[in-house]
Amino acid sequence: MDTSSIVILDFGSQYTQLIARRIREQNVFSVVLPCTAKLEEIQSCKPIGIVLSGGPCSVYDADAPNADPAVLNLGKPILGICYGLQFITHHLGGKVRSAEKREYGHAEVSIVDPAIPLFAGLPVNLHVWMSHGDEALDLPPGFHLTARTSNAVAGIANPDRNIWAVQFHPEVHHTRHGTELLRNFLFNVCKAKPDWTPEHFIKSTVAAIREKVGDGHAICALSGGVDSSVAAVLVHRAIGDRLTCVFVDNGVLRKNEFFKVQENLCEKLGLNLVAVDASGRFLSRLAGVTDPETKRKIIGNEFISVFDDEAHRIAQQTGGVDWLVQGTLYPDVIESSSVKGPSQTIKSHHNVGGLPETMKLKLIEPLRDLFKDEVRRIGRDMKMPEDILQRQPFPGPGLAVRILGEITPERVALLQEADDIVVTEIKAAGLYQQIWQSFAVLLPVKSVGVMGDQRTYAYTCAIRAVHSEDGMTADWVPLPYDVLKRISSRIVNEIRGINRVVYDITSKPPGTIEWE
Known part of the structure; x- marks a missing residue:
């Protein structure tokens, strides 16, 4: 990549990929590196700014995920988010402690210093998304408070060092003006050019x-x-x-x-x-x-x-x-x-x-x-x-990861027929391009059924349909009942060897999109 970038150091946050996506949506290239990345690797990405992500741990824990503190002295603009704010505080001489009142979910933030470039054009009262159990108690030398909630510090800054941090998550859609805040960091602070097209x-x-x-x-x-x-x-x-x-x-x-x-x-x-x-x-x-x-x-x-x-x-x-x-x-x-x-x-x-x-x-x-x-x-x-x-994603290992248990030619043939029915009916309903993935899974489970007054003992087929932006997270799709009915009816009537159809309503996380 011959363009400059925003480097995101990942401390284990479930939202890290959202940070990358939100930045790329502004036509600025971003790359995610593990927090343990060496300074040489970070610098090889030609960063014009560095984002420190959130994370599930406490900075004062012995096994807390850690980055080289020298990253704070590279002279590049830095934005700390959640754990990132606490990392900055902890390593630059401040103090972080377990919060008396944890903040998870929706929160109200008051901007104390609206003049800083990070908050340009934002209202002084923000509806944000919080997810933290620790708080900054004492700020590092040279830093001042820029935002707060009724319970805790919500923003700090040291303009002389070009280091900025917020305790909330601007990358999630629950933070109403989060995109504007990230744009401010990119274009007001980092002076990025929207040339990644x-x-x-x-x-x-x-x-x-x-x-x-x-x-x-x-x-x-x-x-x-x-x-x-x-x-x-x-x-x-x-x-x-x-x-x-x-x-x-x-x-x-x-x-x-x-x-x-x-x-x-x-x-x-x-x-x-x-x-x-x-x-x-x-x-x-x-x-x-x-x-x-x-x-x-x-x-x-x-x-x-x-x-x-x-x-x-x-x-x-x-x-x-x-x-x-x-x-x-x-x-x-x-x-x-x-x-x-x-x-x-x-x-x-x-x-x-x-x-x-x-x-x-x-x-x-x-x-x-x-x-x-x-x-x-x-x-x-x-x-x-x-x-x-517009073709839906298909896994590299093919149907092998949709056949649970042993792969045999007979089981492959069963799933090929079931999958063809699913795709055909989803397309007929005009839903194919609206869904990230829709497919059938053959389970290593047999159950008793009855067809034509005769007992059957055959395989179970699961139907999976999900919405997603990038495959990192996904929500199950509430397919219309008439579509599910047609799929189920066709599978059990047309495929000898399958007598039961179930629908997977698990999101990612906690599941994955594919079953294996």
Whole structure:
């Protein structure tokens, strides 16, 4: 990325990704780093400002997530949020204590110093969202109070050091003027320029790929989804015919997808596409495996093995292949590598956590800094067809993470039929583009049923539909009852082997979007 950025140091807050999104919505690039990032890594991002996120711990705890205090002396504008305010207070000579009255949820904040640039144009009374059990008791030398609630300090500042902090969360929509506050930090304090646009991203990314690859050749792991398709078009713009796209049938694709994707991408995108039927190879490796992480690792390793084989074959025709293009997104990286300070890895993604150490190809991941909606905007700017850009996300491991328990050809066939019914009915109801993801899951649960006066003992199918902006959080969709009724009726009547349908009404968190 050749543009300057806002670096967000993550202390484990559930809202950290919202900070990144709110900043990017202002056409300013932001990047999330773990709070433990070294100063050299922070400076390599060319920060024009640094945000210290919230977090679930207390700064005075022995095991509290910590950043190098030297980050406060880099001379860059700093905005502390919640835990970030307490980190600043604690490390610069103030005092933080457990609050007598904790503040969670809606709160009223009075601005004490409306003249500071952070609060320019904001009303003196703010409706905000609080989430803290500690408070700043004594301010560090050189700092003054800028805002407060009836219970606690809500804002502090040291203009001479260009350090600003608030106890509330401006990134959440419950804070009514939060976006204006962040805009003030970006443009009044950091003097940012709103130049991180799709046009800029495309131009700089194509140039960077062209320089990286040089005269070499690349292959692209193309699934037919939004991410890999946009990645392929970007790389194709950079190196043209020296890119060969490889589409692999891993045995756990959706119904007829192996043929539909070939037709769609060759005709509409004009990409050089090689289709490889490796279904038997994948299914034999997955036989008997029930652990979801093991499934993902197997699929990741087998994908790369297939690409290595194809690269060798293509290399004989082109003189060599050095690069592998993948459509890895920011949420994939976050969930796989746990950049959230002390948080745990949620699950590994086949294109991030499943890569074997012995992989022969070097990676190009042009989208790894982007969220899904940003990828779609990039695709539109490159004039890609809407039916490709509006395709709902489909997991890299395919139906393998929607079949709980063992993967067998028979169970894959059952889920392919059920999933096809779900997608067909969601589209018929005009809901497909309004929903982030909608799909079927085959459970390793059999139950008794009755059909035609005869007893059945068959599998259970779960239906999942969620709303989301970027896959980091999601709310379940209250599908209309008539749509659910049609889906359920068709599945149990048309698919021999499934006799019960249930609906998943779990949000993320506490669940994940996929079941595995």
